[in-house]
Amino acid sequence: MKYTQGRYIILSKKTLAKEIYDMTILCPEIAEIAKAGQFVNVKVNGFTLRRPISICSIDREKGTLRIVFEVRGEGTKEMSQIAEGELIDIVAPLGGRGFKVDQFETAVIIGGGIGTPPMLAVAEKFGEKGTVISGFRNAAAVILQEDFKAAGAETILCTDDGSAGKKGFVTDALKEVLSRKKPEVIFACGPDVMLRRVIEIAKENNIKCQVSLEERMGCGVGACLVCACRTIRNGDEYYAHVCKDGPVFNAEEVLFDER
Amino acid sequence: MSDKLSVNFAGVDFKNPVIPASGAFGYGREYENFYPLSNLGGISVKGTTGTKRNGNLPPRIAETPSGMLNSVGLQNPGIDHFIKIELPNLKTKDTVIIANIAGSTADEYREIAEKLENTDVDMIEVNISCPNVKAGGAAFGVTCEGAASITKIVRAATRKPVMMKLSPNVTNIAEIAKAVEAEGADAVSLINTLLGMKIDIKTRRPVLHNNVGGLSGPAVFPVAVRMVWQVSNAVKIPVCGMGGISRWQDVVEMMMAGAQVVQIGAAMFSDPFAPLKIIEGLENYVSENDLNNLQEIVGTVIPW
Numbered sequence: 001m002k003y004t005q006g007r008y009i010i011l012s013k014k015t016l017a018k019e020i021y022d023m024t025i026l027c028p029e030i031a032e033i034a035k036a037g038q039f040v041n042v043k044v045n046g047f048t049l050r051r052p053i054s055i056c057s058i059d060r061e062k063g064t065l066r067i068v069f070e071v072r073g074e075g076t077k078e079m080s081q082i083a084e085g086e087l088i089d090i091v092a093p094l095g096g097r098g099f100k101v102d103q104f105e106t107a108v109i110i111g112g113g114i115g116t117p118p119m120l121a122v123a124e125k126f127g128e129k130g131t132v133i134s135g136f137r138n139a140a141a142v143i144l145q146e147d148f149k150a151a152g153a154e155t156i157l158c159t160d161d162g163s164a165g166k167k168g169f170v171t172d173a174l175k176e177v178l179s180r181k182k183p184e185v186i187f188a189c190g191p192d193v194m195l196r197r198v199i200e201i202a203k204e205n206n207i208k209c210q211v212s213l214e215e216r217m218g219c220g221v222g223a224c225l226v227c228a229c230r231t232i233r234n235g236d237e238y239y240a241h242v243c244k245d246g247p248v249f250n251a252e253e254v255l256f257d258e259r
Numbered sequence: 260m261s262d263k264l265s266v267n268f269a270g271v272d273f274k275n276p277v278i279p280a281s282g283a284f285g286y287g288r289e290y291e292n293f294y295p296l297s298n299l300g301g302i303s304v305k306g307t308t309g310t311k312r313n314g315n316l317p318p319r320i321a322e323t324p325s326g327m328l329n330s331v332g333l334q335n336p337g338i339d340h341f342i343k344i345e346l347p348n349l350k351t352k353d354t355v356i357i358a359n360i361a362g363s364t365a366d367e368y369r370e371i372a373e374k375l376e377n378t379d380v381d382m383i384e385v386n387i388s389c390p391n392v393k394a395g396g397a398a399f400g401v402t403c404e405g406a407a408s409i410t411k412i413v414r415a416a417t418r419k420p421v422m423m424k425l426s427p428n429v430t431n432i433a434e435i436a437k438a439v440e441a442e443g444a445d446a447v448s449l450i451n452t453l454l455g456m457k458i459d460i461k462t463r464r465p466v467l468h469n470n471v472g473g474l475s476g477p478a479v480f481p482v483a484v485r486m487v488w489q490v491s492n493a494v495k496i497p498v499c500g501m502g503g504i505s506r507w508q509d510v511v512e513m514m515m516a517g518a519q520v521v522q523i524g525a526a527m528f529s530d531p532f533a534p535l536k537i538i539e540g541l542e543n544y545v546s547e548n549d550l551n552n553l554q555e556i557v558g559t560v561i562p563w
């Protein structure tokens with residue numbers, strides 16, 4: 001494993017939806033080794049802690065990484081001010097475990113809201129053998145649908161209010177998909193409530209499932225132990241660390257906390 | 260690298276005075292993915308207890324103006340694991356190894372110190388100031404009697420240099436320092452984190468699940484400098500200064516206040532290379548100021 005810290009140029013910056021930004025960063029040595037499900041830790045001027053953002057897509061040939069993020073608070077607000085052509089300070093690629101894609105042929109790939117971006121790198125691995133289900137609040141929040149299609153996936157779009165795609169949750173769409181085909185694996189990233197339901201459905205249908213989790217971070221590399229999440233390891237309860245033991249976990253390992 | 264940064268601190272030779280702080284650096288393994296650990300003056304390892312501890316419920320971190328709160332609660336695999344698995348690895352890294360230990364009872368401190376006695380650790384840092392655990396921890400560190408009693412017990416259990424880590428959450432830190440000096444401590448390190456709290460005004464919930472946690476980062480730096488100055492004026496044993504250091508200039512300031520060596524905690528999170536950049540800055544400082552050794556500036560503040 002090798003971690004790199006550096007300031008890299010933003011080759012392009014776009015706005016995908018209200019307060020959702022898309023940046024392509026030229027960082028060949030990171031792109032070379034980055035994997036789907038890993039993340040970058042972004043330094044933001046004026047803040048002590050870096051902001052973890054998933055890798056959305058990896059282009060080894062061009063030596064670029066793409067990140068897509070939503071303005072949630074002051075740090076991401078400041079991040080959104082960094083312009084095309086300017087430098088962004090990242091530590092990457094982080095995440096001891098990304099999505100394990102290699103041993104599978106067919107997959108259902110699920111993203112909820114701002115949990116959708118990391119699923120693009122997964123969809124790009126599966127091409128036509130992937131079915132992407134993504135869910136958003138409403139039409140205005142929808143992102144990345146063209147990219148998923150370009151990756152070759154069957155794409156199913158859901159919105160809570162029906163203003164785009166099907167009305168309903170990704171879990172409704174998941175049940176519909178499973179009624180007509182059985183993938184080898186389900187990958188998911190999104191809010192905890194969504195992940196819990198996805199895990200239940202995967203279990204009911206006896207399908208392997210991997211989910212990407214979020215927790216507040218300090219070091220991002222596994223040293224400070226702040227990003228704990230409850231898991232089961234060898235039959236015992238264990239506080240794993242999202243940055244190093246994850247951010248992707250097998251569904252059967254995860255114990256969600258009541259918050 | 261010249262030896263102008265070298266220092267003999269409490270009988271232990273350090274190639275430079277820059278040490279990642281306990282809790283910010285784990286057992287060193289992660290940061291080896293950035294750079295060789297041999298660049299560092301030493302490593303203060305994650306606080307280690309008699310038996311494995313799971314730590315507190317998450318969230319365990321909250322960002323605050325120019326700093327952060329943490330409430331890890333001493334999650335660690337226990338002293339036996341440290342000695343068997345982590346220490347042999349650390350010993351190959353050509354840097355000083357400081358075992359940071361903590362206990363809930365006086366007996367636990369004694370047992371850990373006894374277990375470390377015949378190992379390769381260079382020094383023992385005794386945390387009597389962790390604000391994030393219910394029993395023991397900070398309770399010992401906030402009274403002169405408590406601090407003295409743990410010092411005495413650890414002193415009797417080991418011949419290794421003993422460095423007592425002091426809590427800033429006290430009325431008079433110099434008195435505590437004197438109390439541990441009197442019981443035979445070889446050095447003191449300070450400051451541990453300041454007890455703090457952050458509330459999410461939307462949910463009315465504390466951000467930390469533990470409700471309160473320890474403040475560190477640049478926000479605490481002036482408090483740390485003040486305490487290092489007061490303590491180094493009060494005791495003869497050497498002082499390891501920490502709290503909010505993020506640049507080489509901070510180290511110079513901390514040393515002028517009286518610290519011989521320093522630890523770097525929260526700054527690791529902003530910049531994993533912070534210790535190396537600081538060392539480089541100190542090298543330049545020494546040559547620009549024609550010093551034979553950086554230690555020449557220790558305690559040279561000229562108070563009004």
Ligand SMILES: Cc1cc2nc3c(=O)[nH]c(=O)nc-3n(C[C@H](O)[C@H](O)[C@H](O)COP(=O)(O)OP(=O)(O)OC[C@H]3O[C@@H](n4cnc5c(N)ncnc54)[C@H](O)[C@@H]3O)c2cc1C
Binds near residue numbers: 216
């Ligand atoms: C592994 C991982 C991958 C992520 N990928 C993406 C992504 O691809 N796109 C995206 O938009 N967001 C992503 N997030 C969430 C993103 O990190 C937070 O939205 C961001 O940190 C919020 O920062 P802020 O300063 O704007 O918010 P504030 O609420 O002001 O932040 C305060 C502190 O809390 C932390 N924090 C707040 N919310 C979160 C959160 N949900 N997860 C972790 N830390 C948080 C911040 O980092 C900061 O330290 C990811 C989080 C993790 C852990």
Ligand SMILES: Cc1cc2nc3c(=O)[nH]c(=O)nc-3n(C[C@H](O)[C@H](O)[C@H](O)COP(=O)(O)O)c2cc1C
Binds near residue numbers: 282
């Ligand atoms: C996440 C975290 C975990 C810590 N864990 C320990 C610990 O286990 N033992 C200890 O003595 N101090 C611990 N500390 C305190 C630091 O070693 C240091 O005293 C404090 O953070 C002040 O330095 P800083 O401002 O450079 O971070 C911890 C600090 C942080 C931020």
Ligand code: FES
Binds near residue numbers: 217220223224242244
């Ligand atoms: S953020 Fe430090 S261990 Fe995960």
